Amino acid sequence: MKKDYESDLSRHLRPVQAPDELWDRLQQSKVSLVKPRAGAGISWRWTAAAIATAAVVAGITLWMNRELTTEELAVSALSRTSERMDFLSADLAEIRSWMKTGTGLDLPLRGRPAPSVQLMGAKKLTHNGVSTVEIAYRVGDSDARLVISKAPPDGDGRHTFKKSGSHHGANFQSWTMRGQMYTIASSGEAKVGCMLCHNTGAPRMPALN
Amino acid sequence: MRKKSPGQDVIENGLGMVLDVNHREVVESCQRGDEDAFRVLFETHKDRVYSIALRYAGDSAAAMDIAQDTFLKLLSTIRQFRGDSTFESWLYRLVVNSCLDYHRKRRRLLPLVDDMLDVLRAPREGALHDLLREEQEDRVQQVVAQLPEEQRIVVVLRYTEGLSYEEIADVLGCRRGTVASRLNRAHKALERRLSHLRSARRGKVSQ
Numbered sequence: 034m035k036k037d038y039e040s041d042l043s044r045h046l047r048p049v050q051a052p053d054e055l056w057d058r059l060q061q062s063k064v065s066l067v068k069p070r071a072g073a074g075i076s077w078r079w080t081a082a083a084i085a086t087a088a089v090v091a092g093i094t095l096w097m098n099r100e101l102t103t104e105e106l107a108v109s110a111l112s113r114t115s116e117r118m119d120f121l122s123a124d125l126a127e128i129r130s131w132m133k134t135g136t137g138l139d140l141p142l143r144g145r146p147a148p149s150v151q152l153m154g155a156k157k158l159t160h161n162g163v164s165t166v167e168i169a170y171r172v173g174d175s176d177a178r179l180v181i182s183k184a185p186p187d188g189d190g191r192h193t194f195k196k197s198g199s200h201h202g203a204n205f206q207s208w209t210m211r212g213q214m215y216t217i218a219s220s221g222e223a224k225v226g227c228m229l230c231h232n233t234g235a236p237r238m239p240a241l242n
Numbered sequence: 243m244r245k246k247s248p249g250q251d252v253i254e255n256g257l258g259m260v261l262d263v264n265h266r267e268v269v270e271s272c273q274r275g276d277e278d279a280f281r282v283l284f285e286t287h288k289d290r291v292y293s294i295a296l297r298y299a300g301d302s303a304a305a306m307d308i309a310q311d312t313f314l315k316l317l318s319t320i321r322q323f324r325g326d327s328t329f330e331s332w333l334y335r336l337v338v339n340s341c342l343d344y345h346r347k348r349r350r351l352l353p354l355v356d357d358m359l360d361v362l363r364a365p366r367e368g369a370l371h372d373l374l375r376e377e378q379e380d381r382v383q384q385v386v387a388q389l390p391e392e393q394r395i396v397v398v399l400r401y402t403e404g405l406s407y408e409e410i411a412d413v414l415g416c417r418r419g420t421v422a423s424r425l426n427r428a429h430k431a432l433e434r435r436l437s438h439l440r441s442a443r444r445g446k447v448s449q
Contacts, residue, residue, distance in 0.1 A: 042401040042432070045382035051292035051309060052302070056284060058310050 103180055104196055104205045106160055107218035110167050110178040111203050118154030118169060125229070128155045132166045138181050138213060140168075140230070147228040149173045172228050175221030179229055184214035197223065265329050273321050284313060290403065291337050297398040298341045300387030304348075311340040327412065334403070334413040338395055345391050385435045393428035396421055 120131045129140045135157055146152070153169040165182040195207040195214075204223035207216040217226035268286075271279030288309070295308035315336050323332050386397055399405045399413060407425075411418045 039401070042382060042386075042397065043404075046297045046386065046398065046401040048289055048293035048402055049296060051288040052306065055288055055292065055306060055309055055313075056281075058306065059284070059313055062310065062314060 103160065103165075103182065103214055103216040104198075104207055104218070105200060106165075107167075107178045107180040107207075107216040108200045108203045108205055110169070110180065111176050111218055111220055119156045121154040123152045125152055128152065128168060131155060132157070132168075132181070136164045136166055138164065138166050138183070139211075140179075140181065141211065143230055144232050146170075146230070147172070147232040150228055152229075168229070170229055172219070172221070172225040175219050175225050177217060177219040177221075177226040177229070179226060180214075180216040180218075182214045184209045184212060186212040266325070269320065269323065269325075269329055273323070280317060283316070287333055288313075291333070293402050294334075294337045294398050295341060295344075297383060297386065297402045298394055299344060300383055304344060308337070308340045308344050311343065312337045315340065331409070331412055334399065334405075335415075338399075338413060341395060342391060381436065382432075385432055388435070389428055389431060393424050393431065396424045397428045397432075400425060 120128060122128050122131070125140070125142065125146055129142065132138050132140065132155060149172050151171045153171070155169070156167045158165050158167060160180075160182060163182045165180060168179040168181070170177050170179070192208045192210050195209060197206045199205070200218075203218050203220055205216060205218040206223040206226070207214065209215070217223060217229075219226040268279045268282050272283055291312050292305055292309045295312070296302060296305035299305050299308060312333075316333065319336075323329065386394060389397060395414070396410055399410045405413070407418045407421045410421045414421070
């Protein structure tokens with residue numbers, strides 16, 4: 034009896050052909066049958082790597098092209114020792130006159146530079162849209178730069194110190210005075226740069242802001 | 243299983259070309275997203291999938307839904323196929339799951355829909371002869387479709403696909419003894435119901 038049923042079942046439940054519409058229904062369904070292409074995963078990884086690289090390059094470019102602070106400008110000027118000066122002179126009075134004529138910026142002198150100061154010259158530039166002068170000199174074995182630019186008037190005409198520190202192995206110090214911003218950068222101690230105007234040494238520095 | 247050789251299959255495509263299909267290569271291509279490979283798998287297995295669905299669900303519309311669901315599952319999960327079992331076994335599991343999913347969805351709509359369908363299906367006077375003829379042709383499938391799902395899927399895999407007890411056990415993830423037990427209960431139920439139908443038909447014919 035069981036055998037009869039098995040035979041009967043096999044006959045009645047035999048396989049049939051699928052309708053042709055089945056493929057069409059599959060195609061019409063919204064599941065993606067689109068070929069992702071061999072190696073799509075690799076392409077995706079390459080794309081991600083390219084985007085990451087582009088982001089890093091863009092970041093570096095933005096970083097390099099960003100507006101430098103005055104301190105960074107002074108420090109970077111130290112590495113441009115061979116760069117041509119706009120005005121070559123070893124006389125501070127001449128440099129002062131040149132810069133006043135060309136930019137309106139002044140260098141208030143309290144005396145002669147210290148004997149260890151060797152002036153090289155000065156250079157005009159525009160920094161962050163502001164007319165700026167960079168004075169190059171050496172104090173002993175140390176290279177130094179004094180960067181002067183316009184600044185909002187504040188204080189009583191005395192030094193108002195802004196920043197002091199080191200950057201890329203150089204030391205810097207900045208202050209404002211009589212509507213100008215001053216920044217000294219030196220490959221040695223920052224205070225040696227002060228000897229350009231203070232032949233007896235650096236003025237007493239109050240606590241920085 | 244009813245295959246020519248392990249990993250090999252022979253299909254005839256719509257252009258009458260006989261294709262030697264190395265399943266492993268085709269499956270691997272499909273796993274890489276090759277639509278042509280998917281088409282080959284579809285053409286190779288569509289009749290099998292549809293047959294199981296039809297014999298399980300009992301009507302062609304449901305079978306189409308189940309078959310479609312099966313191939314969509316195949317497409318979305320084929321990257322998970324690692325070759326631990328044969329591709330056929332893996333595919334059978336997809337079909338079985340689709341059948342069971344269909345059964346669960348349909349069960350949520352019952353009994354209301356079935357009651358309505360029973361009213362619509364009520365035989366008309368003078369349609370007795372047609373009804374008897376249809377019963378003769380479809381009675382086995384109707385009775386199978388009324389079996390409990392765990393017995394029904396065993397019957398379909400056994401008699402539509404010709405799988406052995408061991409193969410059914412592998413597909414369903416149960417023991418061979420469980421398959422035998424379910425088949426035994428299914429046989430008894432089928433015998434009882436078919437005999438009842440046969441008696442009913444004889445009674446109606448003798449009237």
